[in-house]
Amino acid sequence: MAPFELAEPASLAEAVSLLDLEGARPLSGGTALMLMMKAGVLRPARLVSLRRLGLDRIEANGSLQIGAMTSLRSLERSETVRKGWPVIARALRTLSNVRVRNVATVGGALAHADPHMDLPPLLAALGARVTVEGSNGRRTLPVEDLYAGYLENTLRKELITRVEIPAMGKRRAAYLKCTTRSADNWPAVGVAVVLGDEDRIFVSAATDRPTRLADEAAIADLKIEGDLHGSADYKKHLLRVYLRRAIDEARNAVH
């Protein structure tokens, strides 16, 4: 890994201005970033750590507000989340492993834009919005609008600061994924289903970004490529099977 400078700003304004410098990259949990740096895919001259920005609070006030630097483990263990949004706590239990969840953050998991990740399709299906901030100010957008393609987000030198998830109300939700090698492998398909006044279905892993589906029939039209997880045909088949299972689970879910 190439040597780099580490900055630990104490304010968001400072972090944003540091990120304007040549070769700077934000560092949240680092679980994905460090692997990419070790592999030489990314060679930043400076890392701007976000851990001193005080962005790690979980609050519920009707909706659930999660600071971007909240660790996945804190989210998983939060009583508020377990009671109000249990589908999130359930999904996190099989997200990578506990060592990764201890350090990986919600903001990092959303910004990374790897379609194999669990939170983007689930939070998109739940109707979550993210707040992002940069030198041009602050804006909010739906989670699904964060993605432009494989490992490609729509952030314009901005940082995700917060995620807001509407109250579950009478909605019922499920997230299922299917791995085709070891259990902790990246999934071949991920399916998030939220049933309510408006049903929201998002699939990922097989697609290059979290993708909303109207219904099962829409799977046929998805652009899916075969890879080490399985052929395109097989992944489409798995999507159908897991969509039915996820709908079934959501129907029977407490939330």
Next chain:
Amino acid sequence: MKRATQSTETPQIGRSVPRLESWLKVTGRAEYVHNLRLPGMLYGRIFRSTVAHGRIKRVDVAAAQAVPGVYRVITSKEVREIVPEPYYGPAFHDQPILAIDKVRHVGEPVAVVLASDPHVAEEAVHLVTAEYEELPAVYDEVEAMSSKAIVHDALKPAGTFPDLKHLKGRTNTNVALDFHLRRGNPETAFKGAHRVFEHRFRTQQVMHTPLEPLVSVAESTESSLTIHTASQSPSFVRIEVARLLGWPENRIRVRVPFLGGGFGAKLYIKLEALVSVLSLLTKRPVKISLTMEEQFFTITKHASTFRIKSGVSQDGRIVARECEVWWNGGAYADIGPRVTQKSGFTAPGPYDIEHVAIDSYALYTNLPPAGALRGFGIPQLVWAYEGHTDMMARELGIDPIEFRRKNLLRDGRPQATGTVMRDAAIEKVLERLEVLMDWKSRHDKGTGTIKKGRGIAIGFKACVSPTTSLAAVNVNADGSCIVYCSTADMGQGSDTAMAQIAGEVLHLAAESVTVVHSDTDVTPYDMATLGSRSLFHMGNAVKLAAEDALKKLNQLRSELQLPADCPVPDIFKKKYGMQAGNVIGTGSYIPTYKSPDANGLTDNATPFWMVGGSGVELEVDTETGRVRVTRLVNVADVGTPINPRIVETQLSGAAIMQLGFTLHEKMEFDAQGQLRNASLAEYKIPGLLDLPEIITNEAVVAEQRTGPFGGKGVGETGTFGVSPAIANAIHDAVGVRLTELPLKPEDVWEKLR
């Protein structure tokens, strides 16, 4: 930690002594080469080939050399200043220290950047460039038999193995060794058979994945060289580096502390010749530590293809068997030719078959080299013959266990080579599997989309022969004891077992015995820690050494007219007038052996047989093809377990490793020989969630009469039956037969459609 020397009459054999080094390991103080830093040490980073087969036109190191902090960049040109013929290997002298003229696989070392700061070396290695004239390449082991792409211009057998000498100078071939065995008259027997079955099986290339990647450090003077290395074979490293340099063995010292796993990856020479030459060139200590990813390009397990054909009589007896096995050895032979022969002769399986033909071929291809991996080729063979056995049993409508029992190779009967089976509890292993699997009871076939199945498989292995182990046992003036042996403790618990054996002879608690790690200046010769040989060979040597020490102590007692029960410290006090002196016992062990004749036959092929079987219960999701193993039973003949707890963890550890090779792991290459999943993010080894809820391990009641206190090796035995037992259980559950590893859910689903 127990520090006092404990004289004891408590038996040390059969006692689950906790591992002697566990305290050091859990407190982070066990010595590993990975942690070693020497003053003035340079770190080397390897520049590797990006093509599978090509002539090197140009290697440009100028940009790397110009990076501030880079000490030197080395290519084969500089290597040849130290070693004019820098080719190494245990079976063939075919592997260059750094590529010369040609590269033969993606990832082959071409140059090394040296710097005091490993990050600088890492940065600079990205600036080395090379140009190749690409040559036609071959990747498949069967295609390699007739391919026009030839990996090596001429074969270069090492000369250490007499049965490879005839290959010297052979050209225009990728066959590194062809082993043939003929017993009886298979052709006629097939004609007379009631039914004939023929199947073809494949296994994939996988990696050892030791937690500690390969690492070596060399330091030198004009006339001496010390190599600190994570090696399973320090004695071989010394002999081979001495040969390359033209130095006597006593100028080269090879030290091996603990290993963070080995599984066959750290055998023979890997980085040792390279760091030695680098240190001699720079007159500085040099360290190379591979990354986990670099190991994919260093040593792997053979992919293989196995065509197996059996003739069965009307009453369900297998009367003839034909085995044709192709081993994909990759670009360098490593120990592949030995796998081809030493495992090849057991290809017909643990069955009593009168007419047998075996043809086993070691092939060069343009893939990363393959060598030994926990089983030395046996898991590939068992995968095929136990799938074949089950397929025949089902076709014939005979219960798979009954069919096996009918054909089993029993004690006192000759195996394919003609060597008579002794102390091989094959029947007992099968019997215990049947009981533990509750085979005779009605079995739940599952409901809805979840179908249940069960399957078993058994396999056996002949320990590689002939090999030598020497040991010394030192009794100090206070009665405490030190064992000197070159067996590498890589997590298998050999230190503990050797301490138990010495302790048993000398009436000392194993916990109070010190075992000195391999240091060729100190510890005597040992062939290597491989093939489950150490407990038997080194165990016998340690036992002989301890008995020798005991004999010398008793002689002293009688010379000094001391009573027979006189405590050891008092003997020394009487002899030397104070607490002084020591008694050293030595032991050397080499079993008898007879080379195979022209037909591959011998009446003494091996000093002992290992027998292992597995039973599996699993569920298949018929909608997705996903398989969940719910129960895994491993039964083995390990002779008398010296340390029952370690035996159990060796069996389960081996079985879990094989579970990964069965369901998840595969090195995936594209059409250009590029590895598509060279990281642990994309090459998946099993995690805790992949383990069956129930794993049962059992060593049957058995004794290896020629082993130390009845014991024999166990490191590999748990791997034998796992893969075919799972395939057999999948077939039992959903009627789908897979003949290629790994068993992918997509393949199950394809066949269910």
